[in-house]
Amino acid sequence: MRTVTVVGASLSGLYAARELRAQGFDGRLVIVGDEPHRPYDRPPLSKDFLTGRCGEDRLALSDAEESAELDAEWLLGSRARGLDLRDRTVLLNNGRTVSSDGVVIATGASARRLPGPERAGVHTLRTLDDARALRAELTTGPRRVVVIGGGFVGSETASSCAGLGHDVTIVEAAPLPLVPQLGPEMATLCAALHRRGGVDLVTGTGVAALRGTLTVTGVELSDGRLLPADVVIVGIGATPNTGWLAGSTLALHDGVLCDDGCVTALPQVVAVGDVARVGGTRAEHWTSATEQPRIAVRNLLVGHTVETCRPLPYFWSDQYGARIQFAGRRLDTDTVRIAEGTVTDGAPGEDGFLALYEREGRTAAVLSVDRPRPFIRARRELARYADAMEAAAP
Template sequence: MPENVVIVGASAAGLATAEALRNKGYEGALTLVGKEDRLPYDRPPLSKQVLSGAWEPERVQLRDEATVGKLGARLLLGRTAVGLDTAARRVTLDGDELLGYDALVVATGVSPRRLAGDDLAGVHVVHDLDDAVALRAELLGGPRVVVVGAGFLGSEVTAVVRGMDLRVTLVDPLPVPMRRQFGERVGALVGQMHEEHGAALRLGQGVSRFTRSGGRVTGVELSDGSVVPADVVVVAVGSAPATSWLTGSGLELEDGVRCDAHCLAAPGVWAAGDVASWHNPHFNRRMRVEHRLNATEQALTVAENVLGGQKAYAPVPYFWSDQYDIKMQAFGIFPEGAETTVLHGSPDNRKFVLGYSDGGKVVGVLGWNSHRELRKLRQLVVDSGPRPGETLVAAGRQS
C-alpha cells in the first residue's frame, strides 16, 4: 500500500482517481497537480453548451471547493510538471520543485494540434475553458466563421455557430466529415446534415495558409488556391497526448503513455484518461480513447491497481456527439475498413443503428437518434458476436 500518491493532471481523470482512492480507503498523502489555476472541470460542454451560451462557464466545474477539500489532498494548481525521474520516483515542477512519490498517476490529457499562423488575432482553438469563453465573445459580434477540421470538435462547433445564425464554412481534407471516426457512410450523412442547416462545406481541401491584415486573420487559403473569407477561424485538427514533460523519463511514449492491460506504465507509474495508451483485452488491441466516460472508468481501475489490485481495464468505450437536433451515440471501436450493416431503422429516415464488424466480430454499434435500440444492440459488442447478417439483425430485435 503506497503512502504518498501524486496525480499529475487536475483533469476529469485525475479528480476521479483521487476520489476513487479515498473511497477505497486510502488515507495516505495525496497530491493533485494541475496546469490551470482552477478546480477540475468538464470539457465536453465547452464546444456545445458553453459556446452556445446555454451554460454559464461556472457550470462546467466538476466539484465545488468544499467537496474537493474533503479529499484532504494537497492541490498544486497553476503548476506544470516539467520532468520525471522514475528511478528516484520524483516529479519536477516548474520552478524546480521536486515531488517525491510512492505511486504516480499520469493524467495530463492532450494538447490541441496547431497550424502555422494560428497565433493571429481571430484564430481560435477550443481546448480549455478560457478558449471557449474567448471564442464565444467573438461569435457574439456576428463574424464570418471558418472551421478547419471536420471531426467531432469541428462538426460540433459548426453546429453551434449555425445555431447562432452565423455564416460558417467547414473545411477538411477528407471527402466527408467525421470519416476517421465513423467511416464514409455516416460521414456522408453528417455532411448532408450540415448543408441542410445552412453550413457551407469545402471538403477534400487542405489549408495552405491564413490570409491576414494588421495581425488579424482575414481568410483561409485552401489547397486549390481559393480563399474563404473569415473574421474568425476555429482550428479543430485533432490533439496530441501531453507527454513532452515525460521525455527522458524512461516511460514508453507511443501515442501517449504506453501501459499494459492494468494501465501500468512502469513500476509505481500508472496512466489514466486521454493520455493513456493501453492494451484492451476485450478487443485484443492497443488503444487510446479521448472520450469523457473513459476518463472516469479508467480512473476507477487505476485507483484499484494503485492500491494493490491486478484488474485489467477492458471496457467497451461509449461516446456521443450532439449536433443540431441529432444525437449520435456509439459503443465500441470503429476501425478503418470495418464492414457496416444497418441493424435497426433506416439512414433515409435519420433514425437507425449501424453495426461495424472487423475480423468476423461485431466491434462497434452506432446509433443516430436511436438511444433505446442502441442500448439493446450494445450487447453484440460485449459478446463479440458474429459478422452482421440476418441472424445478427434478428438477435438485435429480440434483445
C-alpha cells in the same frame, strides 16, 4: 504508500483521486494542475457553454463538500516540468518538487495548432480559457467562421456557431468527416447533418495558409480557393501532454505507454485518460477517462498489474440538434445495414436511424442518430458479448 501525486487536474485526474480514497488510500494526496481551474467538464465547451446555454458554474465536476472529503492538496496553476523516477519526484515550473510513493499521470492532451504567426481571430477549443475567448468573439455580431477540421470538436463547434447565426464553413482534408470512426457509408449520412444545419462543407483539400497580418482575414486552401473569414477555429486533433516526461526513461510514443492495466514500466507510475496509451491504444473519449482510473489505482496500490481494462469503445457527439452515438470496434470489411429508422435522399430521416456493423454473422459495432433507446440495448448486448469473449480467452 504515504504520498500519491496525481499530475493533471483533469477529468481522469479527478476520477483517479476519487478512486484513491474509495479504495482505501488515506495518505497525502497531491493534485497538480497547470490550469488555475478545478476540474471541469469539457464536452459542454463546444456546445452549451459556447452558445451561452450554460455558465461556468455548471461545468464544475466537484463541489466544496467533495473537495473536503478528498482532503487533497491542490497545486493549481503549476505546470509539471519533469519526473525523476529514482525517487518519483515531480518537478514543477515554479521550482517546487513533490516527492511521492506513487504517481498518476493524467496530463491529457493539447490542441494542435497551425504553423505560422499568431493572429487575432484564430482559436482552438480545448480549455475553459479557449472557450471563454471564442464565446466572447462570437457575441459581437454576425461573423464569417471557418472551422478547420471536421472531427468531433470541429463539427460540434460549427453546429454551435451556426446556431448563433454565423456564416460557417468546415474545411476537412479527408473525403468526409469522421470516416475513420464511422466508415464511408455512415460518414456520408452524418455529413448530411452539416447541410441540414446550413453549414458549408468543403472536403478533400487542406489549408495552405491563413491570410491577414495581425488579424485573420481568410483561409487559403491547398486547391487555391480563398475563404474569407473573421473567425477561424482550428480543430485538427490533439497531442498528448508528454513533453514534461522527456528524459524520465518512461516509454513514450503518442502517449505514455502502459500495459492493459494502465501501468507503465515502473509499477509505481500509472497513466490514465487522453495521455495514456493503454495496451497499444490511446482513446480520447470521456468514457476512457472515467473508466481507466479505477483499474489504474487498484494496480498502483497493489504494486503490480492485477486487473486489466479493455472496455467497449463508446463515444457520442451532439450536432445540429441530433445526437450521434457509436459503440464497438469497426473494421473496414464490416457490412453495414440500417436496422431501424429511415434514410431519405442520403440523409438521416427526422426519426433518426440505427445502423449495425456486422462481421461473420455477429454485430461488431452500432451507430445511432437520435435512436437512444435501441442504441442502449444494442450497446449492452455488445458489451455482454465482449465480456464473454474475454472470459473465454486463454
